[in-house]
Amino acid sequence: MSVYDFQVNTLHGKEVSLKEYEGDVLLIVNTASKCGFTPQFRGLQELYDEFRDHHFQILGFPSNQFANQEPGTSEEIGEFCQMNYGVTFPMFEKIDVKGSNAHPLFQYLTREAPGVLGSKAVKWNFTKFLVDSKGRVIKRYAPKTTPDKIENDIRKLLASGKSE
Incomplete structure (x- = not known):
């Protein structure tokens, strides 16, 4: 099993297979x-x-x-991210990331990369999961870990993918 086994919906409601991202290093947030x-x-x-x-x-x-x-509609979320932060990376529909109704993708991510002391639950917004180009979950980052602190790990995964 890998992240490529999951289906998600874009902010516009279009179902997408994560298989579309096969071969890419992913940061899922x-x-x-x-x-x-x-x-x-x-x-x-x-x-x-x-x-x-x-x-x-x-x-x-x-x-x-x-x-x-995150009380907004899909349209409001998309507008907010684009207008305030210039977000152009893919954003998806609002989902549950913890609990019994957690989206199967997040059930998988948290099982593959438990948090502190083996905790599986996502504790807060901006928990990040780094996935290699083969769809394997490599690491979980805490919400307070800023994106610049992840850059070296991304560089290493991108470099290792070139040599395979």
């Missing part, structure tokens, strides 16, 4: 528009701008599960 970590959208976009031409994608998944910090 649960997001929110009204969170203290929301300014990380800027750093995420900078990573995307720097690496997108090198088989790298960021996939954003809004969630309203943490203090109702």
Whole structure:
């Protein structure tokens, strides 16, 4: 099993297979528009701008599960991200990322890369999962880990993919 086994819906409601991203290094992030970590959208976009031409994608998944910090509709979320942070990386429909109704993708991600002390639950917005070009979950990053702190790990995965 890999992340390529999952289907997700874009902000516009179109079903997409994550198999479309096969061969790319992925950073999968649960997001929110009204969170203290929301300014990380800027750093995420900078990573995307720097690496997108090198088989790298960021996939954003809004969630309203943490203090109702993502109350908007898909259209409002898309407009907010684009207008305030210039987000051009793929954003998907709002989903649950924890609990019994968690999207199967996030059930898989948290099982493959548990958090501190083996915790599987996503604790807050902007938890990030780094996935290699074969669809394997490599690492989980805490919400407070800023995108610039992940850059070296992305570089290493992109470099290792070239030699395979």
